[in-house]
Amino acid sequence: MTPARPLALAALLSASLAWPAAAHHGWGGYESDKEMTLTGTVQQIAFNNPHAMLNLQADGKVWHVVLAPPSRMSTRGLPADSIKPGQTVTVVGYPAKSDPAELRAERITTADKTIELR
């Protein structure tokens, strides 16, 4: 068999896998022209790799808010335990294209601090 056939197969495979690549990482899966500001109560926070997340009771529902990696959060002044359940925070960000309750935050404001997440 010539080398061309497995290579074509690989190209086909990669192409078939690539199309749904929109969901989470990067900003491509979010509506960058629909900036939103949500102020609400933190229900749950996961200060985790690969990125921190919190559930925010705001605007009549629970939003799943995607933040930055813990290392970046800490470097910019919001280390672990600086955001706690019950606390009020404001996030500015973009809603997910695929999920009406998910927000990728561009910045977050706590009682005494605003940090950029990108």
Add this chain to the structure above:
Amino acid sequence: MDHDLAPTGPGWLVALETSGLGESLRQSVWLYPLVEITHILGFALLVGAILAFDLRLMGIRAPLLPADALARLLLPVAVTGFALAIPTGLLLFTTEATALAGNPAFLAKLALIGLALLNILAFHRLAGRRMADWSLSDRPPPGARFAGAASLALWVGVLACGRLIAYL
């Protein structure tokens, strides 16, 4: 979509993810990126060395170097890369075990790694047994050229699926 931040799924995956190891990796500020860096270094060595050898097997610039000599240089590099990539990959798996177990890119990656390892085994048992006898001026035998091309396709597929895990 499930927005509870606690993991859900089969018991052993939840246990792995909520273990002290998974928990401390997820919450560590620098350890997690360090593991990621080591994983990337591992597969850079692995895939880089293998692809260079694949080109030789496919007969691209074949007359430059004897295949068996090139194998003695590159295959230990690939094995070193594999030895770095596997344990770090397992560590990364513990941090998101429940999500990864259902991630199509992750499952495709595992399947492609399996096929790529079978291809290596088949090559060394069959077409690659007498590399020292290959003449410097001819292209390797058809079996070796096929193994090289398959290897190239499979390992590029592994790499692509690995990167796509984050997007699916």
